Amino acid sequence: MTEQEHAARPLPPLPPLSPPGDDATCYTYRTDLAKVRALVLQQARVAGLTEGRANDLVLAVSEVAANTLRHTQSAGTLTIWRQPGEVVCEIQDEGTIADPLAGRRRPGPDATGGHGLWLVYQVCDVVEVRSDETGTTIRMHMGI
Amino acid sequence: MDLLTTSVAAADGDPYTLVALAGEADVTNSGALRELLDAEVAKEPSTLVIDLSELRFMDSSALHVILRANRTMDRQGGVLALAGPRDPVAKMLRLTAADQLLPVYATVAEATAE
Numbered sequence: 001m002t003e004q005e006h007a008a009r010p011l012p013p014l015p016p017l018s019p020p021g022d023d024a025t026c027y028t029y030r031t032d033l034a035k036v037r038a039l040v041l042q043q044a045r046v047a048g049l050t051e052g053r054a055n056d057l058v059l060a061v062s063e064v065a066a067n068t069l070r071h072t073q074s075a076g077t078l079t080i081w082r083q084p085g086e087v088v089c090e091i092q093d094e095g096t097i098a099d100p101l102a103g104r105r106r107p108g109p110d111a112t113g114g115h116g117l118w119l120v121y122q123v124c125d126v127v128e129v130r131s132d133e134t135g136t137t138i139r140m141h142m143g144i
Numbered sequence: 145m146d147l148l149t150t151s152v153a154a155a156d157g158d159p160y161t162l163v164a165l166a167g168e169a170d171v172t173n174s175g176a177l178r179e180l181l182d183a184e185v186a187k188e189p190s191t192l193v194i195d196l197s198e199l200r201f202m203d204s205s206a207l208h209v210i211l212r213a214n215r216t217m218d219r220q221g222g223v224l225a226l227a228g229p230r231d232p233v234a235k236m237l238r239l240t241a242a243d244q245l246l247p248v249y250a251t252v253a254e255a256t257a258e
Contacts, residue, residue, distance in 0.1 A: 033170050037201060055232040062203050066171040070205075107240075112211045115204035115240050122239050 010100065017130060017139060020090065021081035029065060030075045036065050040089055043080045047087040048144045056123035057142045061089045063116040064138050068093040086125070090139045097131040148173040150180050160191035160256055166198035169206035177206055181213040190222050193255045197228030202236055214246050223247070227255040 025043060029036050040061045044054035061078065068076035068091070076093035103117025121127055126141035148169050153162045161184050169177060184192060194210065196202070210224070217224040225247045229237060237243045249255035 031172055033172055034168055037168070052231065052235075055235070058201070059203070059232065059236060062170060062201070066203055066205060069171055109241060110211070110215070110245060112208045112215070115207060119204060119236070119239060 024081035060120040064091040071095040161189040164195040168201040170203040171205040174205040227252045
């Protein structure tokens with residue numbers, strides 16, 4: 001099966017995501033991505049991630065939040081919480097990702113686009129994506 | 145607040161242009177970065193060095209602006225080089241393989257040594 005055929009045929013629906021932890025921190029952003037990054041870095045440090053992995057998580061969340069600015073006209077929400085063995089960051093917005101393989105293919109060597117989601121998959125331990133016509137939720141997990 | 149501050153130097157006798165970026169480069173200021181780089185690239189310098197040593201963060205939209213500038217420099221027969229990326233930026237350049245596409249030096253002095 002070619003990549004095009006893959007992309008054209010929707011995957012079966014995924015189960016809903018489990019609710020965030022009780023101690024979750026929420027932040028609604030529009031263009032203040034620096035604040036989003038500062039919040040993620042602070043929470044990642046508190047959770048005990050090494051500096052390198054904390055910076056990885058900052059990059060991943062910033063890339064996803066940048067897509068909110070690029071592809072929607074409305075605000076996005078960042079939710080951060082800890083659960084056993086990991087810190088989780090979730091970005092929710094009104095955008096729609098139509099391609100189930102978005103971010104899964106390595107961009108070409110001289111590509112000048114398409115690195116955002118790809119980076120997210122490279123640096124995070126687990127990435128969960130739920131997207132339909134009402135919006136997109138991307139959950140990024142980093143083991144401690 | 146301006147998160148990205150840029151400065152440009154092209155000293156007399158120096159056969160290169162130096163653009164220094166400081167702060168955080170992301171999608172909210174990549175348009176300004178593109179204008180700045182386009183203006184410098186249009187002057188057709190033989191070497192354009194981007195000093196990243198004061199840059200705390202760079203996202204893929206800023207990288208794409210740099211890669212486009214690199215493409216134009218290439219076409220003009222010039223060289224675009226990066227200098228002094230700190231950890232998070234250096235890692236991002238490695239993950240995207242941008243460090244295979246254009247030269248990355250530890251310091252501006254090394255980038256301009258030849």
